[in-house]
Ligand SMILES: [Ca+2]
């Protein structure tokens with residue numbers, strides 16, 4: 001719970017780190033573990049594995065407050081080849097109604113180039129549990145300016161929908177939800193676009209952040225030019241903004257890492273919270289939805305900017321999802337909950 005700044009302490013050991021994270025500025029008693037590596041730019045996978053760009057794969061191990069890496073199996077070259085896939089796009093794997101989802105139809109009709117190249121996706125495909133593949137193609141006015149679709153139960157019916165970023169050539173990005181059903185893969189809801197071409201947004205998580213029983217979609221609007229964290233909630237076929245807070249960034253312009261955010265119950269109150277970098281990506285802001293507003297419940301300054309995706313995994317075995325990521329320069333850091 002929020003206890004004011006006095007209880008903010010740094011308890012974790014700092015292993016082989018010359019410039020450890022500063023003491024935590026506010027709110028929760030945040031615990032850290034860090035590990036300096038000899039990797040220049042380690043990648044962090046959603047399951048917490050750490051990939052050296054030179055090839056080796058590691059599994060993070062936490063022993064007390066000591067973070068270390070153990071060798072793990074090498075990655076398969078492309079475990080999910082799918083025809084027509086966006087070349088640099090990923091495959092989202094589901095465990096409910098949808099087995100897999102991926103972006104299709106590479107196109108250069110939107111020349112924004114925020115995600116590593118000017119090739120975006122014109123379509124989306126999902127493979128259902130029964131192996132049926134459904135497809136949805138956008139009209140020429142827009143693209144999916146995204147790399148890997150997200151699977152989440154947005155309407156609360158127990159089955160998963162697909163959450164993607166749709167960008168209009170003339171009006172910029174919107175968040176879009178599609179549903180797989182008897183009529184195929186069809187749009188369920190969409191937010192208003194930002195309103196200006198070449199303005200993008202990056203989803204940060206889907207969960208019932210405010211505990212009202214309905215899921216919210218968190219996004220950072222314009223993460224490169226002063227990002228605003230927004231919560232959207234389904235209302236019919238619309239996705240209105242129900243809360244917003246400025247001062248965030250979960251993407252580096254030109255990077256293919258879109259996962260610089262995590263969802264975990266940081267304060268242990270049973271409701272999921274968001275961990276999102278600040279606008280300079282030199283601190284992590286822990287944010288909860290309370291009384292209809294987004295509230296910062298902790299701030300975790302970083303010695304260097306965050307430089308990788310975040311993984312939300314329970315490293316310390318205490319039940320809460322810990323947040324693992326890399327800093328510029330190759331240091332790994334884990335924020336423990
Ligand atoms: Ca659903």
Ligand SMILES: [Ca+2]
Pocket residue numbers: 207208209210211212213214215216
């Ligand atoms: Ca909710």
Ligand SMILES: [Ca+2]
Pocket residue numbers: 264265266267268269270271272273288
């Ligand atoms: Ca919480």
Ligand SMILES: [Ca+2]
Pocket residue numbers: 313314315316317318319320321322336337
């Ligand atoms: Ca934990």
